[in-house]
Amino acid sequence: MPDLTVDLGFARLRNPLIGASGVFGVETGRALDLSRLGAVVTKTQFVGKRPGNPLPRIVETPAGALNSVGIPCLGAEHFIGTEWPLWRRVGCPVIVSVGGETEGDYLEMAERLEEVDGIAALELNISCPNQEAGGMELGADPRSVERLVRRVVERTTRPVIAKLTPNVTDLGEVARAAEAGGAAALCAINTVLAMSLDVRQRASRLGSLRGGLSGPAIRPIAVRCVWEAARATRLPIIGTGGVETAEDVLEFVLAGATAVGVGTAAFYDLGAVGRLPDQVASLMSEIGVGRLDELRGRIQPPAAGAVGARAG
Amino acid sequence: MTIARPPEVAFRPLGTDHGGRVADRACTVIGVEPVASEYRRLRFEAWPELASCRPGQFVMLRPLTARLIRRPFTVFDADADRGRAEVVFRVTGEGTARLAGLRPGDRLSVLGPLGNGFHLEPGRRRAVLVGRGVGMASLHRLARHCLALGLPTQVLISARRPDLWLAADELREDGAEVLGVDDLSGTSRLGAVERFLEPAFARPGSQCFACGSSRLIRLVARLGARWQVPVQVALEAPMACGIGTCHACPLRPGLETEGHLVCVDGPVFATGGERVA
Numbered sequence: 338m339p340d341l342t343v344d345l346g347f348a349r350l351r352n353p354l355i356g357a358s359g360v361f362g363v364e365t366g367r368a369l370d371l372s373r374l375g376a377v378v379t380k381t382q383f384v385g386k387r388p389g390n391p392l393p394r395i396v397e398t399p400a401g402a403l404n405s406v407g408i409p410c411l412g413a414e415h416f417i418g419t420e421w422p423l424w425r426r427v428g429c430p431v432i433v434s435v436g437g438e439t440e441g442d443y444l445e446m447a448e449r450l451e452e453v454d455g456i457a458a459l460e461l462n463i464s465c466p467n468q469e470a471g472g473m474e475l476g477a478d479p480r481s482v483e484r485l486v487r488r489v490v491e492r493t494t495r496p497v498i499a500k501l502t503p504n505v506t507d508l509g510e511v512a513r514a515a516e517a518g519g520a521a522a523l524c525a526i527n528t529v530l531a532m533s534l535d536v537r538q539r540a541s542r543l544g545s546l547r548g549g550l551s552g553p554a555i556r557p558i559a560v561r562c563v564w565e566a567a568r569a570t571r572l573p574i575i576g577t578g579g580v581e582t583a584e585d586v587l588e589f590v591l592a593g594a595t596a597v598g599v600g601t602a603a604f605y606d607l608g609a610v611g612r613l614p615d616q617v618a619s620l621m622s623e624i625g626v627g628r629l630d631e632l633r634g635r636i637q638p639p640a641a642g643a644v645g646a647r648a649g
Numbered sequence: 650m651t652i653a654r655p656p657e658v659a660f661r662p663l664g665t666d667h668g669g670r671v672a673d674r675a676c677t678v679i680g681v682e683p684v685a686s687e688y689r690r691l692r693f694e695a696w697p698e699l700a701s702c703r704p705g706q707f708v709m710l711r712p713l714t715a716r717l718i719r720r721p722f723t724v725f726d727a728d729a730d731r732g733r734a735e736v737v738f739r740v741t742g743e744g745t746a747r748l749a750g751l752r753p754g755d756r757l758s759v760l761g762p763l764g765n766g767f768h769l770e771p772g773r774r775r776a777v778l779v780g781r782g783v784g785m786a787s788l789h790r791l792a793r794h795c796l797a798l799g800l801p802t803q804v805l806i807s808a809r810r811p812d813l814w815l816a817a818d819e820l821r822e823d824g825a826e827v828l829g830v831d832d833l834s835g836t837s838r839l840g841a842v843e844r845f846l847e848p849a850f851a852r853p854g855s856q857c858f859a860c861g862s863s864r865l866i867r868l869v870a871r872l873g874a875r876w877q878v879p880v881q882v883a884l885e886a887p888m889a890c891g892i893g894t895c896h897a898c899p900l901r902p903g904l905e906t907e908g909h910l911v912c913v914d915g916p917v918f919a920t921g922g923e924r925v926a
Binding site: 360361362364365367368369380386387388389390391392393394395396397400402404406409411553581603604605606607608 | 669670671672673674675711716717718719743744758760886887888889890892893894895896897899902903904907908913
């Protein structure tokens, strides 16, 4: 039986699968035993209440989903008082995703969460494409990222994970900035900034013009980003983007991920998400991998004679 | 998808229980057949909790082989003894087209049972059901439930044309008083419908259930307020998860109302009373 455990440095997980932010809630436990996962990340929490974006908020696109939900949120008081006690009972480590519109918002939320027991880590959402301020805008600037991560790390006793956006020219530079700021790990990637238009209505198919693309459509982008982040830093990486199958999970590990997030698939195949740990173990046996460390980052060089950049 | 959710009507959650166990399973398709000209009736093998779900509860479906976001459908009919359930829908896009193309023996990915379902108020001895178009699919099982309980049941079915009256003959045979109205003949005009409905609302002990168009929802909400008749409306909304996580289906997006979701706080809501959304 292969060893599925992974070590993120700050936490040891029973398997590499992490329920990604925005897709898992306490209520997911009604249909899936969350203790089957290595860890789960909450929806992004803000200090104050936030309305979401106009409807429609989620539309299907080829092999993906485009969303502009806008992270509606009931605020820190509700999260800490009402929601967190439920999270403590899900049976796996829980990472709290933290958001803000300004640097001060992130710091305040991190400080508020100090009064709460049992949080495995904070994941800074500096990569949401659907926020008017903060989010991706902040996460695309290496200097802002380094400064924010450093200031959060100074104010929290929790390990800090920086969730990166793929919507940058040089992801490695942002990854290095997060590392310099003191991040304990990286999560790559958040959704890809995207649009979908209805020509008959001559309008966006979402209630907003732009949204974030997720699902299998972005998986190759995410794998490339994980590889770039792994080359740029020594931090453990949670590889996320379009994971559906055990092959996908190990693909991210091969690219350099320590753990692997699963997101959009939970919207259309929760049952399959629950079966993933066992299927990863089977696939590891099949390809002769006893521990995930043996696979991580071990990409073989391209075969001799292969052309460097072939058109797909 | 048409979203019948008129802004001037106040909806409030019924406070009926939900939060029970939900299963995500692969089920075998029994068949897909056309019904009422433009609709499709998809029958599949269902596990016991689904086959005995409450009228008004729904499922999220996709063909097992199509990695699509699942689409929500109210359970049109269910047979707990034979372990079967069925939904009726109109083909409006890729998701419903793929479901319509399923053949007997194909596999279906099913999440359910979801939502709260209708709530028959004790002491209300008459049921008045008002459905427009494929919205009748959300009311059919409730109508049969009311008839099985021996409640006098009136059903007003509105559609563009008479051939689109879903389940009209079947419910009539089961003992319901069915009135079909349509746009072709003009019988579906609001004034005409109101003249038919008002006496039904005026009878003591009536309770009304509706689904399908903003116009009709406005009308039954108004009549309910006038005659102090409880009105429950099944709402539909695009959604991705069905269990309250994705927030694609807020009843009314907004700072104070974001928490009320069609999937878990509905899809059945009461009209009138204290306005929450």
